[in-house]
Amino acid sequence: MNRAGIIHTQQHHHLYLTSSHEAIIRIQVPKGEGVNVTVIHGDPYNWKDGSWQATHTEMKLLQTDDLYDYWSTSVSMPYSRMRYGFKIETTTEAFFYTERGFYTERPAEISAYFCLPYAHETEVFSPPTWVKNTVWYQIFPERFANGDASRNPDTTLPWGSESPTPDSFFGGDLEGVIQHLDYLQQLGITGIYFTPIFEAFSNHKYDTIDYLSVDPHFGDEDTLRTLIQESHKRGIRVMLDAVFNHSGYYFAPFQDVLQHGENSRYKDWFHPFELPLQPEGDRPNYETFAFVSSMPKLNTKHPEVRQYLLKVAKYWVEEFDIDGWRLDVANEVDHDFWRSFRNEVKNLKQDVYILGEIWHQSSPWLQGDQFDAVMNYPLTDAIQGYALHQQSSQDAQIALTKHVMSYPASVNAVQFNMLDSHDTARVLTTSNENKALVKLQYTLLFSFPGSPCIYYGDEIGMAGENDPGCRACMIWDETKQDKDMLAFLTQLIALRKRHSAFGTYDELSFLHSEDPAVLHYQTSTADETLYFVFNRSLETKSITLPKENQEQWIDLFSETTISPTFSLEQESFRVLQLKRTS
Structure with a gap:
C-alpha cells in the first residue's frame, strides 16, 4: 500500500484527551486499501522481564472522504501517560507505524513510539457543557425592536420605512429586546448573541468609543442588567460581542494620537507607520x-492596552453575569493576548463561552487555551454547496467529512453553526427565495454537531442581500410574517431538543448514494438512531431505507410510520427515527 498516505501528527484532530486518563487516537490511511488498524499502547514505565507491557486495541473506521479513511479509538491511561504506535494489516502484509517511521517487526524499544508524556487535567479541552444543547438567536440591536423611543438618535427613521443603508438609524434598543423575550422563548431559543452594544458612532457599533459603557441609543447599564436577568429567568443565555482587534475613530486614546501625534502618551496603543496620522485617502x-481608517488596529502587545482590554473582558462578566463573549476579527489578534483573556474570564466564571470570529480552519485557536469555538462558516459553505450550488451528494459528504474530521469531537460539539449572519446575505436571499431549500438547509444545519443559530427574522421569512441589506428592521406585523416558516423552525428546534441523536450524537454514518442529488446519513446515540435523507433536486426520488428493521421507521415531523421504500418529493427531506423493539 501507499505508505506515504498514512498520516498521524499528534495534533489535536489526531490525538486529544477526554480526561486525564483517556485519549482519542486517530489515524488517516489511503482510502479503500482494505486494511485493519490496531493501536499498540501502554505506560512507558510498565516493563516485565525486559519487555514493555503494551495493550493492543482495535481501531474503528470512523469516516471516509475522497482520499482517506479515518480510523479512531479510545484508549485508557491509568497513570496519565502513554507511548503508542500502530499495526497496519492488509491482505498481503503487516507493518508497524511509529514516530520514527515504519517497521516490519514491532519495535522492542519504546523510544521509537509516539509519546504522550503526561495527560494533565488542565490540558483536557473543556468547553461549557451547556453550549452543545443551546439554540442561538443573533440580534443586531439597532434593527430588532424599538422599545424606548426616548433614546432614538436625532436621525431616526420610522421603523421599517426604508431599506437600510450603512448609516441609517431606526431606533432599535435593548428595551425592545426585553419586550420580545417571550417571543424568543416560545420559538425555543436558549441563547442570544448580540452584535456590539457598547458606545460607538455607527449603527453596527463595531467602531467602539467606550468599551465600558452601553451605547445610550440602546439603553444604559440598568437596562442591560434587566435584560440579562429576564433572559436568565427564561432559560436564555446572553453573549456579547467585543472588538479587541481595533477601536473606533472616536475612541479617546486614538483621538489623543490624532491631536498630539508624537507627543501622545497613547501613540504606542496603535500601529502608526509614521506620525502625524493621516486618516484620509484609500490607505491610511x-x-x-482592512483599510477602514475609522477602525485603527489596537496594539495588544502593549501592557496598557492589554490591561484595559482585559479589564473590559472581566467587567461585563463580573458586573452583569454575561454567559459568553463573541470576539470580532479574532484571528488578527495575537495568541498570547487570547490566552490571557481566557484565563481572566474563566477565573471569574468557568462556564463562560468564548467564541472567535474566524472563517477558516481554526485549530491553532481551539487547543483549549484560547477559544471554546469559532463561527463555523466552513460548515455553512458545505451545506450551501450541496443545497444551492449543485454539488453532488458525494462531494458534499467529502466536504462535510473533511470538516468534521479536522477537529476533535469535543470541539465540533460546541461550534457556532449558522446559515447567515449580519456579515452575509440572508439564507432566503442566497436560496433565491426558495423556502423549501431554506427548510432543507436548516434541517441539515440542526442535524450536525454544534450549537445552531438563527439570524433574527429568518424565522419569519425575511430576505436581504449582503450588508446593509441583511440588516433590515425586524418585521413585527404578523400579517407580513411567514407563519409557515415560523412553525417549521419552532418544530425543528423542539425536535433537536427532544432527540439525543439530533445534533449531539455519538456516531455519524454517511450512506452511499447513487443519485448525486440525494444525501443521506444515520446518526446514533445509546438511546436512538435517526436517518436523515435530503433531495435537493427538482425531481421526486425513490428512497429505500437501510435494511435493518425497515418497517420500524417513524417520520419525526409527521409522526407517521414510513414504509421501507417511499417517494421523496423535490427539494424536500425526511428525518426518521428507528423504533426500537424490546
Whole structure:
C-alpha cells in the first residue's frame, strides 16, 4: 500500500484527551486499501522481564472522504501517560507505524513510539457543557425592536420605512429586546448573541468609543442588567460581542494620537507607520481593520492596552453575569493576548463561552487555551454547496467529512453553526427565495454537531442581500410574517431538543448514494438512531431505507410510520427515527 498516505501528527484532530486518563487516537490511511488498524499502547514505565507491557486495541473506521479513511479509538491511561504506535494489516502484509517511521517487526524499544508524556487535567479541552444543547438567536440591536423611543438618535427613521443603508438609524434598543423575550422563548431559543452594544458612532457599533459603557441609543447599564436577568429567568443565555482587534475613530486614546501625534502618551496603543496620522485617502498611514481608517488596529502587545482590554473582558462578566463573549476579527489578534483573556474570564466564571470570529480552519485557536469555538462558516459553505450550488451528494459528504474530521469531537460539539449572519446575505436571499431549500438547509444545519443559530427574522421569512441589506428592521406585523416558516423552525428546534441523536450524537454514518442529488446519513446515540435523507433536486426520488428493521421507521415531523421504500418529493427531506423493539 501507499505508505506515504498514512498520516498521524499528534495534533489535536489526531490525538486529544477526554480526561486525564483517556485519549482519542486517530489515524488517516489511503482510502479503500482494505486494511485493519490496531493501536499498540501502554505506560512507558510498565516493563516485565525486559519487555514493555503494551495493550493492543482495535481501531474503528470512523469516516471516509475522497482520499482517506479515518480510523479512531479510545484508549485508557491509568497513570496519565502513554507511548503508542500502530499495526497496519492488509491482505498481503503487516507493518508497524511509529514516530520514527515504519517497521516490519514491532519495535522492542519504546523510544521509537509516539509519546504522550503526561495527560494533565488542565490540558483536557473543556468547553461549557451547556453550549452543545443551546439554540442561538443573533440580534443586531439597532434593527430588532424599538422599545424606548426616548433614546432614538436625532436621525431616526420610522421603523421599517426604508431599506437600510450603512448609516441609517431606526431606533432599535435593548428595551425592545426585553419586550420580545417571550417571543424568543416560545420559538425555543436558549441563547442570544448580540452584535456590539457598547458606545460607538455607527449603527453596527463595531467602531467602539467606550468599551465600558452601553451605547445610550440602546439603553444604559440598568437596562442591560434587566435584560440579562429576564433572559436568565427564561432559560436564555446572553453573549456579547467585543472588538479587541481595533477601536473606533472616536475612541479617546486614538483621538489623543490624532491631536498630539508624537507627543501622545497613547501613540504606542496603535500601529502608526509614521506620525502625524493621516486618516484620509484609500490607505491610511496606520494599521486598521482592512483599510477602514475609522477602525485603527489596537496594539495588544502593549501592557496598557492589554490591561484595559482585559479589564473590559472581566467587567461585563463580573458586573452583569454575561454567559459568553463573541470576539470580532479574532484571528488578527495575537495568541498570547487570547490566552490571557481566557484565563481572566474563566477565573471569574468557568462556564463562560468564548467564541472567535474566524472563517477558516481554526485549530491553532481551539487547543483549549484560547477559544471554546469559532463561527463555523466552513460548515455553512458545505451545506450551501450541496443545497444551492449543485454539488453532488458525494462531494458534499467529502466536504462535510473533511470538516468534521479536522477537529476533535469535543470541539465540533460546541461550534457556532449558522446559515447567515449580519456579515452575509440572508439564507432566503442566497436560496433565491426558495423556502423549501431554506427548510432543507436548516434541517441539515440542526442535524450536525454544534450549537445552531438563527439570524433574527429568518424565522419569519425575511430576505436581504449582503450588508446593509441583511440588516433590515425586524418585521413585527404578523400579517407580513411567514407563519409557515415560523412553525417549521419552532418544530425543528423542539425536535433537536427532544432527540439525543439530533445534533449531539455519538456516531455519524454517511450512506452511499447513487443519485448525486440525494444525501443521506444515520446518526446514533445509546438511546436512538435517526436517518436523515435530503433531495435537493427538482425531481421526486425513490428512497429505500437501510435494511435493518425497515418497517420500524417513524417520520419525526409527521409522526407517521414510513414504509421501507417511499417517494421523496423535490427539494424536500425526511428525518426518521428507528423504533426500537424490546
